[in-house]
Amino acid sequence: MKKELVVVQRNKFIRGDFSFLEVRDIKILKLLVSKVNATSKEFNDYYYFTKDEVRTFEFNERNIHSYIKTSLRKLSSVFVIIKNDDKEEVEISLVGKIIYDKKNGIYKVPLSSDLKEYLLDIKKEFTKYKLENLINLKRKEEIKLYEYFKSISFEVFVVSIDNLKAIMELNKKSFESFFNFHKKLKESILTINTYTDIQINFKILKVNKQSKNIQFNIKRFEISKTSFLTIENLISKYSNKNIMLNNDLYTVKTLELSEGYVILSVYSKELNLVGKLKFRNLEDCDGYLEKEIHPIK
Structure with a gap:
């Protein structure tokens, strides 16, 4: 990214259900979020971004304008599900109308007022990272896993395999197989270790000879742009x-x-x-x- 953009979100939003979105939609949403001043109490009327900013994500699309429009339409039509507790789920909208300034190649997008609780006046229970960390994460489960790890304060912690599948949104029947799940987890963590500001190791913990939980160790560091x-x-x-x-x-x-x-x-x-x-x-x-x-x- 030419300008250092930072994504700040409440942890509840990070842990929401983004099942209806593809990886491109999530990246463009996070680009919009990176434009928000998290200390403000109100959203701007619009948040602006350009084709070049989207190209930084290396989508490899010839018609980038059509690609962006398709993604923004998706963001304007779907809901993200946030769990407040075991008894309450909230469905929130993401963006409003979309304006394209042809002359300057700029997209003007208002964020939904539903997001105020999760993106504004943030003082506690939030996660912050540089948007550049998402550039080389090519799959949604990698982004979901990266954000989840960033939102955890501990250096060592244990997660059940079932919870981890939910976090990564691995809903396909094929991931009921531990072999397939374990392979996907290894691939995702390799990508995160290679391209982001955290380093993860993990081991499988067995209960009664069955793989039930996974223990993670996380190291956090800042990426030097010269050594990326x-x-x-x-x-x-x-x-x-x-x-x-x-x-x-x-x-x-x-x-x-x-x-x-x-x-x-x-x-x-x-x-x-x-x-x-x-x-x-x-x-x-x-x-x-x-x-x-x-x-x-």
């Missing part, structure tokens, strides 16, 4: 560079995220062999390659 790592910039940095493995020369070919790990593919022309190295995150991979790159003499 992505798959793309590591490929650019190391592609076609050489490393030595067991005294054989290999060339770096590709990097990808797979099943909760960073996979580095290397090729030996002499051996006609492709090998793969596995890392926990991009930082580990970058650190390894920094040390092992072999100059051609």
